[in-house]
Amino acid sequence: MELQAVLMAAGGGSRMMELTYNTHKPLLPVGNKPLIWYPLNLLERVGFEEVIIITTKDVQKMLTPDRLKLDGKMKLDVVCIQLEGEMGTADALRHVQQKIKTDVLVLSCDLITDVALHEVVDLFRAHNASMAMLMSKLHEFTETVPGQKGKKKAGEQRDFVGVDATGQRLLFMANEADLEDGLTIRKSIMCKHPSMRIRTGLLDAHLYCLKRCVVDFLVENKNISSIRGELIPYLVRKQFSKSVNLPNNKDEVEMSQKMEGQTNLGSCKDEELLRLTQERSCWNDHHGDMSEAYHGGKVRCYVHIMEDGVCYRVNTLAAYIEANRMAPKLIEDPPIHPSAVISECTQVGADSIIGASCQISDKTSIKRSTVGASSTVREKVKITNSILMNGVTVEEGCNIQGSVICSNAVIGRNADIKYCLVGSSQRIEPDGECLTVTQNAVSV
Amino acid sequence: MADADETSKQAERNTNVGDGIAVKKQDIARAKNEGKELTKDEKQRLRKEKKQQKKNKKDDKGESEHENVPLPPSQAVVQCQSQKAPSVAPSLALTPVSVCTSEKPAKSKAEQRAERRARQEADRAAKGKKGESAQQPPSGKSKAPPNELQPVVKRLPEHVQVDDPAAVRKLAKKLERQQIPVRSEYGYKVSLFSHLHQYSRKAPLTQQISIPSTVIHPYIVRLGLQYSQGIVAGSNARSIALLHAFQKVIQDYKTPPNEELSRDLVNKLKPYISYLNQCRPLSASMGNAIKYVKKEISNIPCLCKEEEAKKQLLSCIDNYIKEKITLAATTISAYAIEKISNGDVILVYGCSSLVNHILCDAFDKKRKFSVIVVDSRPRLEGREALRRLVKKGICCTYVLISAVSYILPEVSKVFLGAHALLANGYVMSRVGTSQIALVAKAYNVPVLVCCETYKFCERVQTDSFVSNELGNQYT
Numbered sequence: 046m047e048l049q050a051v052l053m054a055a056g057g058g059s060r061m062m063e064l065t066y067n068t069h070k071p072l073l074p075v076g077n078k079p080l081i082w083y084p085l086n087l088l089e090r091v092g093f094e095e096v097i098i099i100t101t102k103d104v105q106k107m108l109t110p111d112r113l114k115l116d117g118k119m120k121l122d123v124v125c126i127q128l129e130g131e132m133g134t135a136d137a138l139r140h141v142q143q144k145i146k147t148d149v150l151v152l153s154c155d156l157i158t159d160v161a162l163h164e165v166v167d168l169f170r171a172h173n174a175s176m177a178m179l180m181s182k183l184h185e186f187t188e189t190v191p192g193q194k195g196k197k198k199a200g201e202q203r204d205f206v207g208v209d210a211t212g213q214r215l216l217f218m219a220n221e222a223d224l225e226d227g228l229t230i231r232k233s234i235m236c237k238h239p240s241m242r243i244r245t246g247l248l249d250a251h252l253y254c255l256k257r258c259v260v261d262f263l264v265e266n267k268n269i270s271s272i273r274g275e276l277i278p279y280l281v282r283k284q285f286s287k288s289v290n291l292p293n294n295k296d297e298v299e300m301s302q303k304m305e306g307q308t309n310l311g312s313c314k315d316e317e318l319l320r321l322t323q324e325r326s327c328w329n330d331h332h333g334d335m336s337e338a339y340h341g342g343k344v345r346c347y348v349h350i351m352e353d354g355v356c357y358r359v360n361t362l363a364a365y366i367e368a369n370r371m372a373p374k375l376i377e378d379p380p381i382h383p384s385a386v387i388s389e390c391t392q393v394g395a396d397s398i399i400g401a402s403c404q405i406s407d408k409t410s411i412k413r414s415t416v417g418a419s420s421t422v423r424e425k426v427k428i429t430n431s432i433l434m435n436g437v438t439v440e441e442g443c444n445i446q447g448s449v450i451c452s453n454a455v456i457g458r459n460a461d462i463k464y465c466l467v468g469s470s471q472r473i474e475p476d477g478e479c480l481t482v483t484q485n486a487v488s489v
Numbered sequence: 490m491a492d493a494d495e496t497s498k499q500a501e502r503n504t505n506v507g508d509g510i511a512v513k514k515q516d517i518a519r520a521k522n523e524g525k526e527l528t529k530d531e532k533q534r535l536r537k538e539k540k541q542q543k544k545n546k547k548d549d550k551g552e553s554e555h556e557n558v559p560l561p562p563s564q565a566v567v568q569c570q571s572q573k574a575p576s577v578a579p580s581l582a583l584t585p586v587s588v589c590t591s592e593k594p595a596k597s598k599a600e601q602r603a604e605r606r607a608r609q610e611a612d613r614a615a616k617g618k619k620g621e622s623a624q625q626p627p628s629g630k631s632k633a634p635p636n637e638l639q640p641v642v643k644r645l646p647e648h649v650q651v652d653d654p655a656a657v658r659k660l661a662k663k664l665e666r667q668q669i670p671v672r673s674e675y676g677y678k679v680s681l682f683s684h685l686h687q688y689s690r691k692a693p694l695t696q697q698i699s700i701p702s703t704v705i706h707p708y709i710v711r712l713g714l715q716y717s718q719g720i721v722a723g724s725n726a727r728s729i730a731l732l733h734a735f736q737k738v739i740q741d742y743k744t745p746p747n748e749e750l751s752r753d754l755v756n757k758l759k760p761y762i763s764y765l766n767q768c769r770p771l772s773a774s775m776g777n778a779i780k781y782v783k784k785e786i787s788n789i790p791c792l793c794k795e796e797e798a799k800k801q802l803l804s805c806i807d808n809y810i811k812e813k814i815t816l817a818a819t820t821i822s823a824y825a826i827e828k829i830s831n832g833d834v835i836l837v838y839g840c841s842s843l844v845n846h847i848l849c850d851a852f853d854k855k856r857k858f859s860v861i862v863v864d865s866r867p868r869l870e871g872r873e874a875l876r877r878l879v880k881k882g883i884c885c886t887y888v889l890i891s892a893v894s895y896i897l898p899e900v901s902k903v904f905l906g907a908h909a910l911l912a913n914g915y916v917m918s919r920v921g922t923s924q925i926a927l928v929a930k931a932y933n934v935p936v937l938v939c940c941e942t943y944k945f946c947e948r949v950q951t952d953s954f955v956s957n958e959l960g961n962q963y964t
Contacts (some may be wrong), residue, residue, distance in 0.1 A: 091700045170714050
């Protein structure tokens with residue numbers, strides 16, 4: 046087998062607590078499908094037959110009926126972890142280490158994308174890379190987010206990503222928060238790759254292809270707890286470090302042996318033939334200096350940067366809203382579910398999604414919105430730019446604009462809700478008015 | 490009765506024709522074999538006999554098939570005979586010894602059956618005597634259907650028949666059967682090269698394969714990618730990489746129940762080879778390596794245990810690489826170093842692993858020479874050769890092929906590498922090599938071609954258009 050998929054679904058959604066305090070992040074409805082459906086659909090479309098899902102007990106209970114939404118035959122192997130401490134993604138990977146027998150593709154459950162996955166995996170295969178990841182151009186969210194005034198400051202979250210001239214080899218990765226004065230780039234890297242492009246407007250899609258020996262390395266080094274935060278920058282730095290000279294750090298030596306050799310476990314002949322091939326092949330990945338292909342380095346990290354296409358990570362409220370807008374493009378199902386009952390005099394815009402068993406009464410107008418399953422919308426309601434989750438009841442005469450209504454909420458008659466977030470099972474009084482002015486507008 | 494007359498007249502005509510052709514062929518055979526040992530003659534004669542026996546066997550089979558058709562027997566016999574006559578004519582053209590075939594018609598069924606049995610016995614005896622030295626007659630000839638006139642040409646490989654829709658369809662069907670995706674053509678095709686494949690690099694074959702690839706072994710997928718992207722390039726490198734991948738395939742192979750390893754493994758390798766062929770057409774060296782591996786696999790005794798068989802295969806492949814590639818390189822370089830004298834200026838073209846090896850060895854043996862590396866676009870492989878030679882310490886000059894006639898007056902020898910050596914002595918190599926050789930001849934500079942024997946192939950090609958590989962236009 047070539048690759049095993051591991052889906053990380055144990056995250057808490059700490060950046061959108063308003064939505065996730067009641068519904069777990071993997072089960073948040075986006076376009077009337079649970080969030081976890083999107084990465085699973087991606088894997089299934091590409092041809093994976095088995096996925097290991099790491100999640101919490103509560104989510105595991107919910108995953109079985111939801112499997113019906115996947116019309117393929119993909120086998121889901123759900124592994125539970127306790128959420129006592131902060132278990133990072135690397136810790137979770139260590140937890141399932143026995144199940145991993147080949148190279149691994151790690152995904153996050155909040156990734157919604159239509160990337161051609163073979164682009165990432167081809168980099169991983171062709172260059173025999175230790176790691177290949179996916180990044181995409183960051184989309185600015187233009188919709189007004191309920192519960193927030195003004196634009197979000199994006200200053201501290203910037204990632205600096207350095208790629209080489211081909212745009213595929215990853216040379217440098219650092220988060221602005223880790224850099225005190227400025228960007229420091231080692232001269233050895235500049236000597237090997239004189240042309241480097243540093244990009245900031247990139248979103249890390251949290252999709253990584255990791256070699257088996259990297260997983261083994263994780264098992265050895267228990268102090269690494271997050272893949273994105275610690276492992277990836279470490280691998281990127283390790284590409285250029287000199288391995289031979291410094292044996293004082295025992296971990297370094299072991300790790301370097303594991304990563305650069307792959308020879309400890311038998312097949313030294315393997316290396317020999319690969320070396321012979323490379324010696325006789327007239328290919329080099331760079332020109333202009335006297336070193337061989339890949340500068341003789343054994344650790345190689347590659348990145349595929351998506352220039353166009355859909356790629357969202359639904360970990361903030363703004364991203365959640367944006368994803369709901371984009372969802373109709375990704376789903377092949379008709380936007381209006383066949384079992385929804387929509388009466389004649391309603392206007393449902395072409396870019397709205399109506400869930401199963403909804404009841405939309407007369408004279409309502411639904412534009413650019415998502416209405417969840419089993420919702421009831423009474424007469425004379427105007428819903429614009431909003432997201433209604435499952436089981437919401439909207440009484441007559443309401444006007445909902447730019448808001449997010451969580452599941453099982455009830456909006457009373459003639460309520461006027463603009464840019465608000467109504468929590469789960471909440472009840473808005475009739476003739477209520479909610480406007481996003483202060484924090485109080487978020488009724489939780 | 491009219492039929493019988495016709496048949497006998499045709500038989501006469503055929504005899505005359507047969508005699509004429511037989512005489513001509515004998516002449517040619519004699520002229521060719523002048524001065525060679527008797528055994529070769531014998532071998533050839535045996536071969537021709539066997540070919541002819543096979544032809545007769547095929548005709549007999551055709552007969553027996555017709556006999557099964559529910560027709561009155563007399564009609565069936567007459568039909569077969571009349572069908573025989575036209576089939577004899579083309580078979581005459583194919584098989585030189587043809588006189589006896591014209592006497593076939595007008596025999597009874599039982600006699601024919603007895604004859605057939607006798608012939609089969611003779612066949613088996615002949616096969617046992619000959620051993621493996623005689624080559625199989627080319628498959629195209631013996632498979633000529635008895636009902637049509639077939640042109641005297643071998644079956645063309647599919648990669649040079651892209652403008653023939655029937656061949657393309659056949660290839661597509663074969664790939665579908667093996668579950669390999671078909672690579673699509675791309676771009677505008679020049680009419681001169683319309684018979685060759687023109688693939689786009691932007692639409693790799695992996696787009697259509699499932700990502701944890703199950704049909705094709707992951708090592709083979711990786712190898713195909715490396716071929717199509719040019720990461721593994723060069724005849725020797727491709728062969729070594731191919732054999733390495735085959736070793737991995739054999740290691741991971743598990744014989745399914747009720748199957749024999751010697752037969753099943755070969756069938757497993759066929760789709761992989763098709764896939765690699767789609768990624769990049771196989772080179773002659775790869776073809777020979779594949780033939781060797783297939784032969785080794787089919788020679789595994791059926792009583793052998795799986796582990797032993799696998800170990801044996803792996804060691805066979807190791808030996809092949811050691812003997813045919815590594816040791817061959819050492820031997821060739823030992824021989825070639827004698828041709829390099831102190832003060833030589835050697836011209837090399839592109840990046841040939843063997844030539845680089847020779848020059849590095851010569852430098853190690855303290856010969857004093859300098860090298861001129863000639864390079865050409867778009868691949869610019871000469872840069873890599875230049876890097877390796879300069880890293881070793883050899884004094885090098887670098888020019889593009891447009892300057893080759895300007896620097897040739899300074900050159901004392903030209904060393905060229907080869908991709909394949911054809912049966913008529915032609916050398917197949919990177920585009921531009923023939924130009925260098927011609928210019929060198931014009932300046933009376935000796936040209937040496939270095940080629941390992943495993944790159945020899947029995948194909949014959951008289952120009953470079955008929956079978957070639959188109960590069961990517963957007964490199």
